[in-house]
Amino acid sequence: MKPFRTTIVEISTVTPMRNELTCVREFVRRVDAVMQALSDEYEIIIVDDGSTDGTGELLDELTAAYPHLRPVHLTRNFGQAIATDAGFQQSSGRFVVMLDGDLEQPPEEIPRLIEEARKGFDLVSGRRINRDINTFLRVIPSRMANWLLRRSTGCQVRDMGGMKCLRGDIARELRLRAGQHRFLPALVHLLGGRVTEIPVDAHRRFSGQSHYGISRTFDVFLDVIYFACQTSSKGRPMYSFGRLGLGLSAVTGLLLMLTALAFFSGAATTAWPLLLLTVLGGSSSLAAIVCGVGLELLSESHAGILDRRHLRIASSESVLAEVEASAEPLRRAA
Incomplete structure (x- = not known):
């Protein structure tokens, strides 16, 4: 070769x-x-x-x-x-x-x-x-x-x-x-x-x-x-799982209010299923947020190990050339 x-x-x-x-x-x-x-x-x-x-x-x-x-x-x-x-x-x-x-x-x-x-x-x-x-x-x-x-x-x-x-x-x-x-x-x-x-x-x-x-x-x-x-x-696991967790939290809050109303009104047959759904929603919300935090930490560690940067910087020569080109009409006007 x-x-x-x-x-x-x-x-x-x-x-x-x-x-x-x-x-x-x-x-x-x-x-x-x-x-x-x-x-x-x-x-x-x-x-x-x-x-x-x-x-x-x-x-x-x-x-x-x-x-x-x-x-x-x-x-x-x-x-x-x-x-x-x-x-x-x-x-x-x-x-x-x-x-x-x-x-x-x-x-x-x-x-x-x-x-x-x-x-x-x-x-x-x-x-x-x-x-x-x-x-x-x-x-x-x-x-x-x-x-x-x-x-x-x-x-x-x-x-x-x-x-x-x-x-x-x-x-x-x-x-x-x-x-x-x-x-x-x-x-x-x-x-x-x-x-x-x-x-x-x-x-x-x-x-x-x-x-x-x-x-x-x-x-x-x-x-x-x-x-x-x-x-x-934007490559942030916390954003995806955090939004999911917040959405589930909102649903859990609504279920909690419906459960309380059902108990106070004496509708036990409706209240118990709602209570189970509330517990499930709260657990899922917490799990989503914990997953987001964990994946965020893993993502940072992975990027650090690879020294990976998700951006590029334009070369100074090209930037200066663009600045000079844009400034030329102003010089002529002056």
Whole structure:
């Protein structure tokens, strides 16, 4: 495996692969052809995610014919998100393009993503059109998942799972967790980044069998639900559980008044069930608040261990440039 460059290149492509032996050669050929037309300074990073079919060995062989190819070999199968993050960390590009290795996302769309990113966007997502896939297993679940993500994060990208172009410094800051490769536009949006999307063609898989099945559909929904909960209420568990606890407390207070009225009026058959509901409501309210406090403490400890910051600071150079640009008309008027 060739050593990685220490200097910054213009464009890096990052692709996780697992058991894609029949796609590797054609994928590298097409990506390299596209990149040669774009820039002299580029690198093609392909992360071998514990392949067992010879994908990694073929990647090493192809480096002789493609000097810009940089294979990265993981010791075992860690999953697409971790493999993608490994590629991000090994990249040195000013722009980083992420795409799959089965050629459903055509490399020929890369120039359009780069062109849009040069307008100042932190992430450009490709919204896949003309997809020839199973409607029940993939299209409907995908639309539902994207709708939930838009509602919970405020990121208006309609297709979170397409090919993407990111600013290199942002890609290397993300530190993806398992499953988060599906939410890159939302992640960048929540960091305050400028996000947009453009339509791109979607092709049929070049060769081999898709790794996407019904079990993965369930995994996607579980990841989306977890991410939605994680990002709701400004990432504060106490807000979510506290509101639930306060709502239950209000209901408990109302039940307590109804119970008292029932006892005073002599309607014992109604009072006892109301009393049980009051006790249940009070217990649930207390449990919700305790859960909120406990999760809040765990969240703070987790963030401290990872030294994770949920914000980005614009570079001082860009801020000064914007200030100078806004002040120029005032100088001319003076």
